[in-house]
Amino acid sequence: MEDAARTPLDSRIGHGVVDGCKHETRMVGIAPFGKAAALALLAGTMAGLWLPTFMAAGYLFAIAPVAGIAWWRGRRGRWMGPLLGGFVLAGLHGANALAIQLPPALEGGDFEVSGRIVDLPDHQARRTSYLFRIAQDHSQPEPLRGRLVRLSWYDDFDGSPTGRDRLRAGQEWTQQVRLKAPRGLRNPGGADSEKHALARRLVANGYVREPGAALLRRDASGLHAWRESMADQISMSIPSESGRFIRALALGDTRLLADEDWRTLRATGLVHLVAISGFHVGLVSGFFALFAGAIWWVLPSLARRLPRPTAAAIAALLGAAGYAAIAGFALPTVRTVLMIAVIAGLRIFRRRAGAFDSMALAAIVLLLADPLSVLGAGFWLSFAGVAWLVWCLPDAGRNPLRDLFSAQGVATLGLLPLSAMLFGEASIAGPLTNLLAVPWWSLVVVPLSLLGTALEAMQAGLGGWAWRAAAWCFAPSWSLFERVAQSPFSLLWLPEPRWFALPLALLGAFWLLLPRGLPGRPLAVLLWLPLLWPARNLPAPGEFELQVLDVGQGLSVLVRTSNRTLLYDAGPAAAEGFDAGERVVVPSLRALGVGQLDRVVVSHGDNDHAGGFAAVRAAFPTEDVIAPQGAGIDGSTTCVGGEEWAWDGVRFRFLHPPKYFPYLGNEASCVLRIEGDHGSVLLTGDIGDVVERDLVRRSREDPAATVAADVALIAHHGSGGSSDPSFVEATAAEMALVSSGHGNRFGHPRADVVERWRLHGARVSGTAEGGALVVHMGAEGPHLETRRASHPRAWDAARRLEQAAAGPPAGLSYRPD
Incomplete structure (x- = not known):
């Protein structure tokens, strides 16, 4: 058995014992867990997860036995077993996560629920958001029992006994809430919140209807309550601004980090070091293993009861699990603990395995436990990072300084393709900043932060000195990194690539990291071109492209010619923290490869059109801004009906407002007509029916002011006060586009408005159903693509809503008996 314990894991598969004698059978095919x-x-x-839709459960259950038999009993075709098994598990988990989401018939309904706050509440200016686990009992609404929802509590911090400043992690509440199924915006380069909700098994989003009537049933208790109290102690112990980072490093609490902090971290490539990550868990695990090994070295008699390698493995696992608990068992930490558990288990049971074998077994365990984990970027970065380091630095440990530089170089080259594909950016300064931050933060700041937490847990007030020391060590490095991040060359934004760009870039990275002396290595850079410089597919001269971005209840339209770019409106910016300019418009422009905006038109000053302009202007500085006089847009010139210009064979003309027209809000919106060689588009802002009828009159008097267009943007998001019948008829549009938020409280677009456009021959499409709308005005005439149709996802909420039967109207009340 001692020989077997020392035999590599893969080669040991196929050994057995018959009549007390060891024999060996020749291995055919692949190892079942290799x-x-x-x-x-x-x-x-x-x-299973990236198909346009999940396969029916009946088919998956039929495939499952075949997968199990092929995996366990197969030989040459054994690979079919895990392949089919992964497909089955992913389909079942994904379909179940989608099925438990709030049914469409109950969306917009009111529910009275009881449950527990299961994370750290995120307090903002007028809103607190938190995860809420609904109680598992029969008094709760049947579709929500035991489920996880994300809630928002709206009011101001006023110190009242019923205010949201009382919300604490670990509390139990009874609240009346209004819920809807998780649904997000779909744009180029934008985050996929529906995917995130699916991976978290989130069943609904909503808000507390009557905060004053919410009832606190039990005060804060449990792990998250302890974490929040520790976070408060850190803030009180550290008067400097560094306290917010010590909270993040010690507890994984990033609530106090501002947007500017995150921008600095992204620009310097240090995001992975701030919140508790798998890297930190592995570091703490290693410290615990070394500490246990040192004790066994000092007291060798302990080895009689427990071998030192076994003790070190157990200590490593306990340290990793404890640190993951401090972080609230965040997904990256749980994944790392699972990997460490597999490696520790092999060591405890004396099963020798190479680094890649251990990684393979850890990946199998993780995928079997939660196949939806592949939807997160952390899964790919953690496994890919370890794999690159193990392959390129098999003899690490002999020269720590050289290993540090080598590891950073390998990680930079190896993970750049994944980072670019997942986040659309690459930190040029990252390799240099990590050389300083990795050893300094990980070996000095993090240990001091954890020491303070441990001392504070033993006795209140004991950990303050360690936290302050951590902040004192952290502050100088952060000041340096802030200066680095301000350089325009610190961060490279990359356009959205095609699907084949990632495998080609990974092949190029593999080629570059092959041993020195291999001929042709510089040619590997060519394989990175589809990722770093993808084709932008710009229109030809005389043609143009229209992108109506999905900004919710607002408007933002991007117009591109062969060499120029115009932005019409920038979406809303809410006081609660959502800024469509920052979260949607800017990422979309970068994903589309827009380097600069040649002109920005803000149709009028209302927040749903102009709110995001400040964020857009900060990211894409431009002096050519046009808005109605009186709209309050700093540095803008006035749009006047009759003004026109031409770009790349495409003609632009303002139709409204006329000269000396007073600013009347919606009615003063800049109306812009765009005409190319193969069609025209009319952008209408929020004008009402009075202005529409006036435009029709002027169109009849002056052919140059015509409102006729092949594609028309339905005014004011499809409200009942716009789309006058004479205006709809005069446009004669074959496509009518509407930008509105899904399930918005205004009921936009109105059903009668949509029907009016359809009766006049227009095909109506909206961002609420299709996500971002792209219209190509080429030689074949207007061609429409929706983001949801061109990038289908199995978890697409729109698909589920379209397939669901119609239910009760929104606003129904659902309370337990």
Whole structure:
């Protein structure tokens, strides 16, 4: 058995004992838990999740036995087992996560629920958001029992006994809430919140209807309550601004980090070091293993009861689990703990395995436990990072300084393709800043932060000195990194690439990291071109492209010619923290490869059109801004009906407002007509029916002021006060586009308005259903693509809503008996 314990894991598969004698059978095919099996399981999982729709459960259950038999009993075709198994598990988990979401018939309904706050509430100016686990009992609404929802509590911090400043992690409440199924915006380069909700098994989003009537049933208790109290102690112990970072490093609490902090971290490539990550968990695990090994070295008699390698493995696992608990068992930490548990288990049971074998087994365990984990970027970055380091630095440990530089170089080259594909950016300064931050923060700041937490847990007030020391060590480095981040060359934004760009770039990275002396290595850079410089597919001269971005209840339209770019409106910016300019418009422009905006038109000053302009202007400085006089847009010139210009064979003309027209809000909106060689578009802002009828009159008097267009933007998001019948008829549009928020409280677009456009021959499409709308005005005439149709996802909420039967109207009341 001692020989077996020392035999590598893969080669040991196929050994057995018969009549007390060891024999060996020749291995055919792949090991059931080896590297090839892990890759096949991952491929099957990806296939199951990235299909346009999940396969029916009946078919999946029929495939499952075949997958199990092929995996366990197969030989040459054993890879089919994990491949089919991953496909089945991913389909079942994904379909179940989608099925438990709030049914469409109950969306917009009021529910009285009781449950527990299961994370740290995020307090903002007028809103507090938090995860709420609904109680598992029969008094709760049947579709929500035991489920996880994200709630928002709206009011101001006023110190009242019923204010949201009383919300604490670990509390139990009874609240009346209004819920809807998780749904997000769909744009180029934008975050996919529906995917995130699916991975978290989030069933609904909503808000507390009557905050004053909410009832606190039990005060804060449990792990998250302890974490929040520790976070408060850190803030009181550290008067400097560094306290927010010590909270993040010690507890994984990033609530106090501002947007500017995150921008600095992204620009310097240090995001992975701030919140508690898998890297930190592995570091703490290593410290615990070394500490246990030192004790066994000092007291060798302990080895009689427990071998030192086994003790070190157990200590490593306990340290990792404890640190993950401090972080609230965030997904990256849980994934790392699971990986450490697999490696520790192999050591405890004396099963020798190489680094890649251990990684393969950890990946198999993780995918079997939660196949939806592949939807998160952390899964790919953690496994890919370890794999690159193990492959390129198999002899690490002999020269720590050289290993540090080598590891940073390998991580930069190896993870750049993934980072670019996942986040659309690459930190140029990251390799240099990590050389300083990794050893300094990880070996000095983090240990001091954890020491303070441990001392504070033993006795209140004991950990303050360690936290202050951590802040004192952290502050100088952060000042340096802030200066680095301000450089325009610190961060490279990359356009959205095609699907084949990532495998080509990974192949190029593999080629570059091959041993020195291999001929042709510089040619590997060519394989990165589809990722770093993808084709932008710009219109030809005389043609143009229209992108109506999905900004919710607002408007933002991007117009591109062959060499110029115009932005019409920038979406809303809410006081609660959502800024469509920052969260939607800017990422979309970068994903589309827009380097600068040649002109910005703000149709009028209302927040849903102009709110995001400040964020857009900060990211894309431009002096050419046009808005109605009196709209309050700093540095803008006035749009006047009759003014026109031409770009790349495309003609632009303002139709409204006329000269000396007073600013009347919606009625003063800049109306812009765009005409190319193959069609025209009319952008209408928020004008009402009075202005529409006046435009029709002027159109009849002056052919140059015509409102006729192949594509028309439905005014004021499809409200009842716009789309006058004479205006709809005069446009003669074959496409009518509407920008509105899904399930918005105004009921936009109105059903009668949509029907009016359809009766006059227009095909109506909206951002609420299709996500971002792209209209190509090419030689074949107007061609429309919606983001949801061109990038289908199995978890697409729109698909589920379209397939669902019509239910009761929104606003129904649902309370337990």
